[in-house]
Amino acid sequence: MNGVHDMGGLQGYGPVMIEANEPLFHGEWERRALGITVAMGASGLWNIDLARSARESLPPLDYVQGPYYAIWIQALQKLLLERGLITPQELAQGQALTPPVAGVRVLKAAEVDAALAKGSPADRPSTCAPRFAVGQRVRALNLNPQGHTRLPRYVRGHVGTVVLHHGSHVLPDQHVKQMLPPFDGTAEHLYTVVFEGAELWGPQAEAGSQVCVDAWESYLEAVPSP
Amino acid sequence: MQADHGHHHDHSHEQSTLSEMDLRVRALETLLTQKGYLDPAAVDRIIETYEVHVGPHNGAKVVARAWVDPAFRDWLLQDATAAIASMDYTGRQGEHMVAVPNTPETHHMVVCTLCSCYPWPVLGLPPVWYKSAAYRSRAVIEPRAVLADFGLSLPAEKQIRVWDSTAEVRYLVLPERPTGTEGWS
Numbered sequence: 001m002n003g004v005h006d007m008g009g010l011q012g013y014g015p016v017m018i019e020a021n022e023p024l025f026h027g028e029w030e031r032r033a034l035g036i037t038v039a040m041g042a043s044g045l046w047n048i049d050l051a052r053s054a055r056e057s058l059p060p061l062d063y064v065q066g067p068y069y070a071i072w073i074q075a076l077q078k079l080l081l082e083r084g085l086i087t088p089q090e091l092a093q094g095q096a097l098t099p100p101v102a103g104v105r106v107l108k109a110a111e112v113d114a115a116l117a118k119g120s121p122a123d124r125p126s127t128c129a130p131r132f133a134v135g136q137r138v139r140a141l142n143l144n145p146q147g148h149t150r151l152p153r154y155v156r157g158h159v160g161t162v163v164l165h166h167g168s169h170v171l172p173d174q175h176v177k178q179m180l181p182p183f184d185g186t187a188e189h190l191y192t193v194v195f196e197g198a199e200l201w202g203p204q205a206e207a208g209s210q211v212c213v214d215a216w217e218s219y220l221e222a223v224p225s226p
Numbered sequence: 227m228q229a230d231h232g233h234h235h236d237h238s239h240e241q242s243t244l245s246e247m248d249l250r251v252r253a254l255e256t257l258l259t260q261k262g263y264l265d266p267a268a269v270d271r272i273i274e275t276y277e278v279h280v281g282p283h284n285g286a287k288v289v290a291r292a293w294v295d296p297a298f299r300d301w302l303l304q305d306a307t308a309a310i311a312s313m314d315y316t317g318r319q320g321e322h323m324v325a326v327p328n329t330p331e332t333h334h335m336v337v338c339t340l341c342s343c344y345p346w347p348v349l350g351l352p353p354v355w356y357k358s359a360a361y362r363s364r365a366v367i368e369p370r371a372v373l374a375d376f377g378l379s380l381p382a383e384k385q386i387r388v389w390d391s392t393a394e395v396r397y398l399v400l401p402e403r404p405t406g407t408e409g410w411s
Contacts, residue, residue, distance in 0.1 A: 008339035008390065010363035016375040018355050024277055026354075027244060029251040034276065034351070035269035036255055038318075043263065052341055068342070068357050070247055073254065086257060094253025096260035109267035116275055119318040122394035150392040152339055154366065166322065166395055190393055192324075201367055208385045211366045214393035 001146050004063050005056035008154040008211075009201070026067075033069040037076050042107035042115055046079050047183050049172040053148035054078050082179065124187035126168040130217070132191055136162045137223040140193070140215060148176045151219045155211075158199050159223050163212065164192035171216050189217040281350035284315045285398060288348055292325075293403040294411060303327060306398060310348060320347030320396055326389065327400040333384055334399045335373070337365035338391040345396035366390060 197209035
């Protein structure tokens, strides 16, 4: 979706503010927010793409204001409510009022290390040959889906060169189509495409700058070599 | 370094937002625990993992090894996932790794313009600046100016390549080995 989360190239956000000796968390609530969100992610009732989609589709003003972990909590609440895991009344009261939904996988303390070490690999066996090759010129398509995508607006319509091919990875645009498992695990060939700064930003581009994005095959089309 | 605010904060508003978040998160954790969806000890272990065990100290070891061991450096550049995994730094948000080496010609930067994707197993949780709108918006359009915010001024002829982490591939910049460290372990 063309949301406020798609920030590449926006102006007016000011200088990058760096905090000396920045602590990992700026409050107990941030620690718990991280832990709760990661633990509930193991429930199996959504996937990382649905989680990202929930965050980026929060009300724009909430998203921009943050703070960062507030976005995580707000999105987690949305994911839980959407699936009936909690009710609005329970959320307001901070108390369980109804029986839990069955079939929710609960991550136990003894399982955490293995779960974090395993992660969630996104690569899948390729089911077809790649359309593009390293070194090939490609154009990012001007796609503007309402749903979740990982093609940032600032590259759409621009021509770049494939620098890496990563095999096939789960396509986020499809992975969010089902709210509950089984999820659509359609995978496509994934490429890293480099764009010259001048191609993306015109005369305002910094000299000698380039930007790479990771783009799935359906985000791209071939461009004839000059 | 930009250490002071260039604009006014409504500090009372900020404080009330933070105490509201404190209440909200406590209430949510209580609710989820009562429902039986959440094991608080698992939450504790997750927090402990990223506070203590997983952090940039891991990535520093990878970089240092690449500096002293040419075979490891080659492996890291060829197959960073396997090379990093051999040091036991694997897992969530680091399942697919690519190492990008700084050279005299090219300086690399990593960003996630769409959210905050970061290679957790080697660098830990991302710092606030990495997740900020200022960094996410500016890193791809004015990387040189962003580096200046960090106090780094690159020669004009140096190329800058910015990697936007739009998929699950995670990028680790391999800095150039500092001069005068020959013979160090």
